Amino acid sequence: MKKIANLILASALGGAMTLGSYKLLVEDDNTASYENKSESAESFLPVSNTPNYGTNVDFTDAAEKTIHAVVHVKNVAVFKGGPRSIWEYNPYGTEGGRALQGAGSGVIITPDGYIVTNNHVIKGASEIEVTLNNNKTYTAEVIGSDPAFDIALIKVEPEGELDYIPFGDSDNAEIGEWVLAVGNPFNLKSTVTAGIVSAKARDLNVNDSSPQSFIQTDAAINPGNSGGALVNINGELIGINTAITSPSGSYIGYAFAVPSNNARKIVEDIMEYGDVQKGILGIRGGTINEQISNDRNLNISQGVIVGAVTPGSGAEKSGIQEFDVIRKIDDINIAKFSDLTGYINSKRPGDIVKVQLIRNGESKTVDIELTKLETYSLPTLGFEVANTTKEELERYNAPNGVRISRMITDDLPSSELIGGIISEINNKKVNSIGDVEQIMENRKKSNPIVITYHNLKGEKQRMIWR
Structure with missing residues (x-):
């Protein structure tokens, strides 16, 4: 996990949510939502639909289900001519010098060795080592990544089937719900910490053009937890731990995870298409705040107000207009701009979403086909x-x-x-x-x-x- 002062996302977010929906207006805060509960296509990755039960549950069951499916990921640089300095020397007994550039965690998501981690954990690696909880080590291949979401997919070739964590539905995660963070902080393998979901749809980015959508938790997450699992009490993956906010770079009570619905969509895109398929609604806008509400004589205090509509987009074809206020997309309530962006990021070009909006004080529902963002x-x-x-x-x-x-x-x-x-x-x-x-x-x-x-x-x- 990268050390960060103030607000640092552990990634080269060189492309934050390339949605085609961007902030134009001032907003007070941010939220997000994720994927629709009715899938347009059945997932081919292991997914669990187990309902969440009460919180009076022993954590040992969830820990036992997940600890063997979270791995230690090492980003290693190989210098064929030998180490250039003492700091680049690491005696592995191989030809040339090797130096550890960084380390983090990863989550096994299929029994044949597909692993999700953070892009910043494996970025720039000439070699990636994956160590399982049983101390077996494998060399991993990078299958693909999405720097915007700081998600990467890597693959190892195990001798047999591996323990894995099924994806849960991050839309169903509730504020106050117990969660476990599983990872390798400070190179300490197989560490489990407990906390609650502190907030959903949290946007940390100071760049207004790149809204994000994180699950916030107070489970202890430190450097090395990057790419590890955030799981619910059923042992289902609801997030990939990605960032903390701390003046020291270590845990002080706030940590953030990419929602599992977004991570799963990215992984499925990489596996099926070779790259991430990004659909856009085709608007620019911002979260409603008190000033906007007063200026537009709105009787509502939450939602996304449309600032502009992209010509040729699905939004334009469906009749979306400037100053429309979007309140709901499919089954997801839209209170803030990152609700919208978080949900759209879980969809693909060609998907049709049902948008509920308010225009001139009247409620209206339209179907919008998402177009591809290039x-x-x-x-x-x-x-x-x-x-x-x-x-x-x-x-x-x-x-x-x-x-x-x-x-x-x-x-x-x-x-x-x-x-x-x-x-x-x-x-x-x-x-x-x-x-x-x-x-x-x-x-x-x-x-x-x-x-x-x-x-x-x-x-x-x-x-x-x-």
Whole structure:
């Protein structure tokens, strides 16, 4: 687990929820929801539907069910020429030097050796070692990852079947419910701590363009717990432990986990499609607060108000309008913006969601088909771009270009950039994210980057990155 001062998510959230739904308006707080209880397709991963019972239950049963399915994950760098310094030396008895770059935990989710962990645990590894609770060690292969959610899928090849933890339904987790955190803090194997669900749909990100949705718990989680299991008293996986907030980098009562419904969707996408299928509703908006409620004469204090509708999106085709207030999607109540983003992140392009909204004081329900989000991340520039529509180009007086869909850094004013159009990079016309990728890959890294940008007022500007 990475040490963090103030609020640090243990991941290169270079793409926080690439949803197509972004914050435009000021909000007081954040929440989230997850996946619909009625699946569009039956899951092919082990899933448990055991109902939660009362809390007067001995934790030993849940601990025994899960402790053997949580592994120690080591991120190892291999230097074929030998260690470059004493700090890179680790005597494993193999050729060349090896150094431990980082360590965390992982959760076995299938008996044939698929393991979920955090992306930051395995990021940059030249070799990944997985040690089971019985001290057997395997070399793991990275199958895929989603840096935005800090989730990675790795695989080992065991001699026989392994103990695993079935996915639970994180939507059913209730505030105040007992949970166990299982992992390897400070390299101490097989550690179990207990706590409760302190909050759901918690958004820690200070970057307003990248809302997140975590389960918050007061179960003790420390460095090394990253990628470990958050389980309920039935021994079902309801979250992947990911982050803490602490001035010291160690546990002080707050820890955060990626909800299991989101993690399972990512894993299934990687296993079935090879990458993460991200669907978008096609709106930008924000959580209703007192000021917004007063300004719009709303008689409600919770929900998501639509600030803009993406042309060509499912939201536009279904008639969603600016200033509509979204209160519910399928069976999920939408109180805050991260309720919406958390739930949409558990869905796929082509899925149809039922959106309940209020327009001009009247309730209305519409079906929206989610469309696929295709983006390209530009870490050097600090933002991500997506393909545009003809309507967007006309709106911003741009002859061609790609749209800035979200920020991945806090160094730039997101409110001024998100939604704008980039028509040229280094004096080369840009028509798609494919053009952007080609230009960025072929440029000389030592040269500055010059973009021609059309802002939300349709004004043409030039910006330079050195």
